[in-house]
Amino acid sequence: MTRTPLRPLARILDARQRGENPDAIERENLRLRHEAMRDSARRRAEGRLVVLAGAFVLAFGVVGLRMGLMAAAEPQEPRAELAGNPIVGQRADITDRNGRVLATNLSTYALYAQPPKMIDRVGAAKKLAAIFPDLDEERLVKDFTGTRKFLWIKKKVSPEQRQAVHDIGDPGLLFGPREMRLYPNGRLAAHVLGGASFGREGVNSAEVIGVAGIEKAMDDTLRDPARGGAPLVLSIDMTVQSTMREVLYGGMRLMNAKGAAGILMDIDSGEILSMVSLPDFDPNDRPRPLTKGDAGDSPLFNRAVQGVYELGSVFKIFAVAQAMELGLVGPNTLVDADAPMKWGRFTLREFQNKNYGPLLSVSDVITKSSNVGTAKLALQIGPERQKAFLESFGVFDPTPVELVEASGAKPLLPPKWSEIVAITASYGHGFSASPLHLAAAYSSLLNGGTKVEPTLLKRDGAPSGDRLVSERVSRASAKMLRQVVLEGTASFGRVPGYEVGGKTGTANKPIAGRKGYYKDKNINTFASVFPADDPAYVLIVMLDEASDNSGQEPRRTAGWTAVPVAAEVIRRTAPLLGLRPKIEPVAASGVTLASE
């Protein structure tokens, strides 16, 4: 913007020459400048006035709109008892694979109070405390007579309790309709389902949100109105689950274990037919999480998914399978198994300092559970290949199962995969994984060699996963596992009519917070597959700190604890799963197998 000077010298000089008053020029310029300023101010003001007018129209519009919305809304209070106001089941049911209900909704009422409306506050508090023994009368009196205008008293009341509160007859005690989540089977599948609680609460309704398990992991799906209330169908089979829980519970008591976990998985599809973790809880009344101590001691802890343990010898079959897959050995190749074995400053021993060597066939390495044998195989394979092989089975990543706890259970791995790590990993030590990892890995190995992702949702048919090992190796592995039951460490695993194969794993528990292992606290695992000639199901049974005290000395190996429990599970669930028992001459089968 060029600014004309008020007294341009040329014009002033001109005027002086002509004898005029130069101030007139200044005044004229001043007037012009003032007019220009006024015009620009007016134009600017015009625009801003229009903006202001627009803002007012908008603001009044908002007020009017809000008025309209409020007028269109139904009055809030009191309408709990309004008839013709059906409560819509907003959260979908959860059923097992055969449509039997695992979780559903129940219409109930929440009890709340508006103390200003109450007539006899102290009397009402007294009567309420009589109806609900868990309420504290003094506290109620304090709440009712204080300054509070509104308080929730009970989140769910039964019809009898509701009638009793009605009978108090105080107008300040009111009910709000509620949907509550009900688990009709109680503790059955507690860890799978997790639990639900109320989210945002209003007088007229409250959100039901999942807090754990599949309820939380699938919360959005369950609350999705677009699904039209279609139930979520799980892969769980309720009868199998019930049997598994019963047997596992008995086994845990008999074997003096502090915890147990069991997983039964369809070998082709990865569907989890049953998943039990003990001790468990009632999802209708979830206990509070422990605030101190080990979270693993809480009944909320899902040992099958959250518990990552060094599972021990159950992983030996992977070393053997990889060696066979790479063509390094066959089932009958003799390998060096001379114990003890020296590696650097480490000495590797067998169980109870035995020596199965000097030479042992690969099949017998598994049957006898030779640490030295698998260590030698691992050294032949090499650390990188071994790590890649185990990783391909998903043992190093959190499982993709539909539980909110699964993503938190990341296996513990050594920072560097050296040769000594390869040796220990070959017999399942030095890295930790959950029983679910083990189940998925066994399924992938034994179903013909294709990768399986564990799932809790019912699947239509088996998805075709990536091939991990050849069918030949898969069949040979199953045969070796069968051998373990027939002649090896898992002899208690024989179930008449069903060809069970499996591998035991006994691992000392690491001492929390320190280096080293407990001598007398074990994680006992039995990873089994049945029927071994045409694998259909994988069963993992894990007992935490089990000890069989029936003999002279406490026996703490998996063969004495986990295996008989697993055998009982198979004996009772296999018929439920529709497997026909085979009548086999026991002695004959032994002869046949030995001749190979």
Add this chain to the structure above:
Amino acid sequence: MTEMVYGAVPLQAGEPILPRWWRTIDKWSLGCVVALFAIGLLLGLAASPPLAARNGFEPFYYVTRQAVFGGLALIALALTTMMSPRLVRRLAVIGFALAFVALLGLPFAGTDFGKGAVRWYSLGFASLQPSEFLKPGFVVVAAWMMAASQEVNGPPGKGMSLALCLFIVGLLAMQPDFGQAVLVLFSWAVIYFVAGAPILLLLVLAGFVALGGSVAYSSSEHFARRIDGFLSPDVDPRTQLGYAANAIQEGGFFGVGVGEGQVKWSLPDAHTDFIIAVAAEEYGLVLVLAVIALYAAIVVRSLIRLTRERDPFIRLAGTGLACTFGVQAMINMGVAVRLLPAKGMTLPFVSYGGSSVIAMGLGMGMLLAFTRKRPQGEIGDILIRRGR
């Protein structure tokens, strides 16, 4: 000769006063004001009998008083609209000075009527709230100062008016009367905006407000709880706000019927701050929307008429008056629908209130005086430019 003997023939220079007034005044806005006043009386019939019963008067005591004060207010409004802007300015400045002195004197001679804030002078038959009269006066003074500052070599009117504004805001906040303080601050801001506030400054201010708000929200637990309580959909049904919200919902679109409303019995401020809730309950959304439309019409019409105004003082003063009026109505209704936090503010012309109605009449009179049609010198401008 005849003239020498009989005197000159009386000569009317220009139009007669009343026809000219009628021709130049904003008839629609005037009509809206009268309509609002009528609605106020109608609602007063519904809202004030409970109060009269409580205070031991005959049922329509407050309605009669409102009619009397409203009549006075309409007369004051009519007289003010007939004045020339210059006269309005002079009288308003004098009125402002008086109200200012009265405001200063409040701590010494005022009463609080047991409401905890010293805002009133008790005159026996009525009470007087100086801040109500101060508002229009302040708008005129601030506009005058700003307009003067737009002259070449004019006084620093912006700074002066801001200082005055802050001083008054301080006085009002001490009473405490945050509602009026906010209105005074807002009126100054709006005048400053139209007078040409730099855009950059506006943006910076908006940024500071947002920043300050979020800092206050995150650092002060008390403040956060207030805001959360305000935002949460579950309103405590025993508060004034709860009753008001409930009344609006009960009313629905067409109301529960004349005299059938319940909210007036439970709300202490049913006849003043929450009169819109009474209207919504008894007459429904229809009447509420009509009231909103009336306010919007007055404000928007005045602002649009002011865009054509060439005199900076008239433009600024008119803007200030119109916007203050509109915002006061908006805050009142915004509180009732829970768009804004609770703040005692009357609904102009509709709420009951003696001195406040008269003050409103004066303010609206000034606004209508400013928005009258008058020659805007367009032809003069054209002639000057041609001559050059």
